[in-house]
Amino acid sequence: MQTVTLRQVLEVLEGFYPHDSAQSWDRVGLTTGDPEQPVRRVHYAVDPTLAVVEEARDAGADLLVTHHPLLLRGVHSVATTTAKGATVTALVVADIALFTAHTNADVAWPGVCDALGAACGLDELETLTVSEGADLGRVGNLPEAISLGDLARRLVSRLPATAGGIRVSGPPAAPVRRIAVLGGAGDSLFDAVRACDADVYVTSDLRHHPALEAREEARGRTPYLVDAGHYATEYLWLADVRDRLATALADLGPAGTDVEHHISELVTDPWTFTVGAVDLDDLDDLDSPT
Numbered sequence: 001m002q003t004v005t006l007r008q009v010l011e012v013l014e015g016f017y018p019h020d021s022a023q024s025w026d027r028v029g030l031t032t033g034d035p036e037q038p039v040r041r042v043h044y045a046v047d048p049t050l051a052v053v054e055e056a057r058d059a060g061a062d063l064l065v066t067h068h069p070l071l072l073r074g075v076h077s078v079a080t081t082t083a084k085g086a087t088v089t090a091l092v093v094a095d096i097a098l099f100t101a102h103t104n105a106d107v108a109w110p111g112v113c114d115a116l117g118a119a120c121g122l123d124e125l126e127t128l129t130v131s132e133g134a135d136l137g138r139v140g141n142l143p144e145a146i147s148l149g150d151l152a153r154r155l156v157s158r159l160p161a162t163a164g165g166i167r168v169s170g171p172p173a174a175p176v177r178r179i180a181v182l183g184g185a186g187d188s189l190f191d192a193v194r195a196c197d198a199d200v201y202v203t204s205d206l207r208h209h210p211a212l213e214a215r216e217e218a219r220g221r222t223p224y225l226v227d228a229g230h231y232a233t234e235y236l237w238l239a240d241v242r243d244r245l246a247t248a249l250a251d252l253g254p255a256g257t258d259v260e261h262h263i264s265e266l267v268t269d270p271w272t273f274t275v276g277a278v279d280l281d282d283l284d285d286l287d288s289p290t
């Protein structure tokens with residue numbers, strides 16, 4: 001039976017997410033695998049954790065496509081005595097290729113930010129800023145304004161559930177229409193968010209000082225902040241890459257059509273639970289900032 005090779009799949013993925021569009025510090029592309037190996041099942045996940053690799057193995061996957069790199073920094077051993085080593089070993093022993101599209105998927109059109117923008121309800125998106133010559137982040141306008149609280153509720157309904165949920169800084173009843181988005185850690189782009197006159201910035205991993213200073217600078221007004229979680233803001237891209245890869249492989253004929261595609265069911269957000277959080281429904285005065 002004819003099968004698709006990893007080399008053929010890589011050509012498609014490289015076309016979507018060119019290696020040279022990644023940021024200079026990033027490490028993207030193929031981490032394990034032989035270009036000549038067959039690909040019958042592709043598994044997709046945000047993070048290449050050991051549990052995800054085991055899930056891919058149990059699903060019979062030949063290729064694991066992830067957003068985050070497994071080996072971003074130098075390693076001197078892939079023995080199973082470290083988590084990274086155990087993960088590399090598990091991939092190699094199970095004959096699973098690992099392909100990563102990270103910052104090259106963030107800047108791609110369509111890419112991670114477009115999937116997040118679509119979840120916000122945006123359909124026409126522009127570049128938020130340019131980093132190393134690549135289009136980073138997106139900004140766009142909703143067809144009509146909605147309240148900040150309703151935007152947060154919309155994201156809860158469209159993003160995968162995590163222990164931390166979604167954190168918002170701003171009055172729940174405030175109208176928002178112009179939305180800036182960046183999947184993953186976003187506190188380096190506050191200047192660009194202000195410059196594009198966004199009403200709200202949807203991103204994740206907002207640290208105390210940058211977030212508080214951005215709110216101080218805004219004097220209680222826009223841009224408001226939505227921290228929707230790193231894993232959750234990048235998860236939506238998985239369905240996008242799956243659909244595009246499946247369509248492209250189908251053009252290769254029956255061998256491509258026969259390739260199976262599975263999105264990981266494991267939540268790799270590192271948090272387990274929260275206590276004591278203020279919920280939107282607990283607020284009495286919806287005009288007051290939280």
Ligand SMILES: [Zn+2]
Nearest residue numbers: 184185230234
């Ligand atoms: Zn990320």
